[in-house]
Every structure is written in structure tokens, then in C-alpha cells.
Amino acid sequence: MDQLRETLKVHHLRTTTCRxxxxxxxxxxxxxxxxxxxxxxxxENYDRVTIYRTLKTFLEKGIIHKVLDDEGLRYALCSHSCSEEKHQHDHIHFKCSSCGETNCLENLHIPAVQLPEGYHPEHFNLLIQGVCPKCN
Amino acid sequence: MDQLRETLKVHHLRTTTCRxxxxxxxxxxxxxxxxxxxxxxxxENYDRVTIYRTLKTFLEKGIIHKVLDDEGLRYALCSHSCSEEKHQHDHIHFKCSSCGETNCLENLHIPAVQLPEGYHPEHFNLLIQGVCPKCN
DNA sequence: TCGGACTTGCAACGGGGTTGCAGAATATTT
DNA sequence: AAATATTCTGCAACCCCGTTGCAAGTCCGA
Structure with a gap:
């Protein structure tokens, strides 16, 4: 419980029950x-708007990151200490077509890609869809 | 112009001006x-619903494919002959943070990834965000 | 050119996501 | 411990995305 307060404090956020x-x-x-x-x-405990704003705040502060999905946006915890300034992710996301869960594969990095002349890549987002071990 | 009708015909679709x-x-x-x-x-020429339905039809028939994007869904032409049965894509998408355009990099294939035991990948989707040659 | 099959437009709906504002909660200072 | 400034929450309202049902219109093959 104190862990939560600590995390919020690190990111300069007030501790509220919603957060x-x-x-x-x-x-x-x-x-x-x-x-x-x-x-x-x-x-039942919080207004939809408050949850939206909490997500937005967590995003900005580097507590969570966006996960692209073919049927809408999701969010997942940043594993290492991301911050407001530095928000870097290069791991793979896997979405199971059976159970519908999307997970970060923290250990798997997105392979390097040789882009044509003139392209300046900044962020990478790789989603792999298939069947996960649990549903196998 | 006849090219369009031809494409529609190949995919067993009636030719309408909207399509x-x-x-x-x-x-x-x-x-x-x-x-x-x-x-x-x-x-101004067609109802929003008709455009939605046209996109859905084109998707199903393999004329266009979905492009994931952090701010909503987009669609792009399938380059090779996709069909209702086979709808396979393994190229990279690049979104320019300057002009906002998203493009298929048809020639660049998504690199192979060695997934842990138990994962059965089916579809891949790689979006790279950065600055494109035009905006450089 | 006729008839069945498909397509379109309209109306309506539900969900996703945002904004403005007033009141409540939190942190800070004394 | 109380007062203050700052931030957060809930409510109402709104706009955009995408879908569905239905009646009218269009296409295409016989």
C-alpha cells in the first residue's frame, strides 16, 4: 500500500484513492x-471522467504507456523508471486472439530495422497477435 | 476508370459510384x-454510414487492410492480391509526427522474432513513428 | 425489361473520449 | 492545528466514432 503512495510521490502526484x-x-x-x-x-467508486483523467496523468508522468490494439487503445505499466521527460519503450506486445488479453513481453526487444534514406524513427510499436501459452 | 470497375469485379462487388x-x-x-x-x-456526396460500410466491405474482400495508429484506425490499399480468404501483411507502417501521414513501407518486412515457448503468432503489426523524408 | 438481390440514406443509438466549472480533497505554510 | 493555495473529483454537456434496422433505390443477370 505504501508502495503505491511511494510511486505516486516519485512522479509528483498527490495520493488519492482513485489513483x-x-x-x-x-x-x-x-x-x-x-x-x-x-x-x-x-x-462504482469513481466517475468515468476521473478514470480518463487518471490514465492521462499516468501517461504523461511515465507510469503507464499506450498499447496499440486493433480494437482500441490499452495501457500497461512502464516496467523501468520512465519519467515525464523520458518515455522509451522497445518491447513487444502480444495479443491473444483466444482469451483477448494483451501483454507486454518485456524481455523481447523489437529488432532493429534498416529504414530507407531520410526516415528518422523515434518510437516503435510492435503488436503480435496469435495464441498465448495459457490458451494453447 | 475501367480499372476501378475491374478491381471491384474481381472481388465480386457491384460497381457503385461510392465504391x-x-x-x-x-x-x-x-x-x-x-x-x-x-x-x-x-x-458531400455520400452518407457517413455508406462510407463506413464501404470500408468494411473492402476490408472483408481484401482490398484494404487496417493500419494501427495511436490516435485511431486507418486503412490502406492491399498491394498484392489479397482476397477474402487470404489477407496477409507483413510490411512496416511509418507515421510521420510532423505531417501526420501514415504510409505503408511495402518493401520493408517485419523482422522475424523468436517468441518464448507456447506462443503461436499469427499476425504482425509494426508501426514506426518519427519524421519522414518529406518533412526532413 | 423484369425481378430478386444488393446497396444506400435516414434515423437512432451506444460507446469513447474531452471540456468547463463548482465543490471537495490534498499539501503546505504558519 | 488552522488557513491557504493548489490540485483533484464529479457532474453536465458535448462531439466523434462506429453500428444497426428499415424503407427506398439501384444494379445485374435472366
């Missing part, structure tokens, strides 16, 4: 979550 | 288009 609950939801469920997921879990 | 216009828009503008882009271009 603690959203953060702990990300920590407990390990997979990437959509706003809808969070609303399903916490919607 | 011809949507298809030729994709051919003229080379980049990936959102529904909003098409509505901006053709919205």
Missing part, C-alpha cells in the same frame, strides 16, 4: 487494460 | 486514410 486503486489494478492484473476494463472494476 | 470514389481516393492519395479523411473528401 491508488487504478495503480493497484494495473499491478494486480498483469495485462494491458483499457479504460473500459478499469471502469468495470472501479466504475 | 469507385472511395477506391480512387485510396489510389490517388497514396497514404493510409481514416474514415474521417474519406468523409472530408466525399462526405
Amino acid at each position: 491508488e486503486d487504478v495503480l493497484s489494478t494495473f499491478i494486480n492484473r498483469k495485462n494491458a487494460l483499457s479504460h473500459g476494463d478499469l471502469e468495470g472494476e472501479l466504475g | 469507385e470514389d472511395v477506391l480512387s481516393t485510396f489510389i490517388n492519395r497514396k497514404n493510409a486514410l481514416s474514415h474521417g479523411d474519406l468523409e472530408g473528401e466525399l462526405g
